Amino acid sequence: MEIIQNYFITPIFSGEGYNLYNTLVYAGLALLSVYLLKKGSEEKFLKVDKDFFWLMIPVSILGGVLRALEDWRIAGGGHPNPLLITPGIYIFLAVLFFSVFFASKKLFPEEHLSITNRVFWSLSVGSLIAVLLAGIQLPLYFVLILSCAGAVSALIWFLNSAFLTELVENSQENFFCFFSHLLDAFASVIAVSIVPVAYFEQHLVSKAIISFGSPLLFVLLKIALVFVALKVAEEEGGKWEWTVKSAVLVLGLAPGTRDAIRILLGV
DSSP: OHHHIIIIIHHHHHOOOOOHHHHHHHHHHHHHHHHHHHHHHHTTSSOOSHHHHHHHHHHHHHHHHHHHHHHHHHHTTOOOOGGGSTTHHHHHHHHHHHHHHHHHHHHOTTTHHHHHHHHHHHHHHHHHHHHHHHOOOOHHHHHHHHHHHHHHHHHHHHHHHHTSSOSSOOOHHHHHHHHHHHHHHHHHHHHHHTOSSOOOOOSHHHHHHHHHSOHHHHHHHHHHHHHHHHHHHHHHOHHHHHHHHHHHHHHHHHHHHHHHHHHHHTO
């Protein structure tokens, strides 16, 4: 019980970040979620395909923005809400997503994907409006993060097509996978390097790489890992391909959005 308190519960409320214990458990839960998605798709309980992948974009943005707004609220003296902090926010979003998804599928079977998409884009836009109301503090750094992530993603797209003989597919979905992780990488690197606010990297692996290696190494490692994940997904094909690609997108876009919006809010 003391281990649970010290390594899982206390970090949620203290904001001290991740440790070896909760990192390993959360990583295991993430892998389990990917496996369950694939099994759900095999049993026709849930169709994980290209349409599902695109649904994950507004869901990830919503999660990232809500997490950043929670950081802003805590910075203002508010008490942490476990539902808006890892791992609670992933559980909350999963329950919300599947509730909307299956309710719309039951009520409007021919339009449930479109309805689910509209619901989460509406919620995402609403959360971004809340960011504007909260007060923008560091817009130039936010633009810099988006510009770096977009430029490097476009460069990868070009090099993959022109010189790497399409090591992975040159698809819009793969572009967004690279962009999501480069958003996360550049948000972390810029936050700890040049933003005039006291930021620290909370994740153990990225913290170690940035601290003892170099920011560039972290960006390159992110690119390499996405290449490997996408290559494996495309070679496996079938249901694994879209399950893995959806997971890659979420694991980059959600934390990347959170970090970028945090910088925008100056917290």
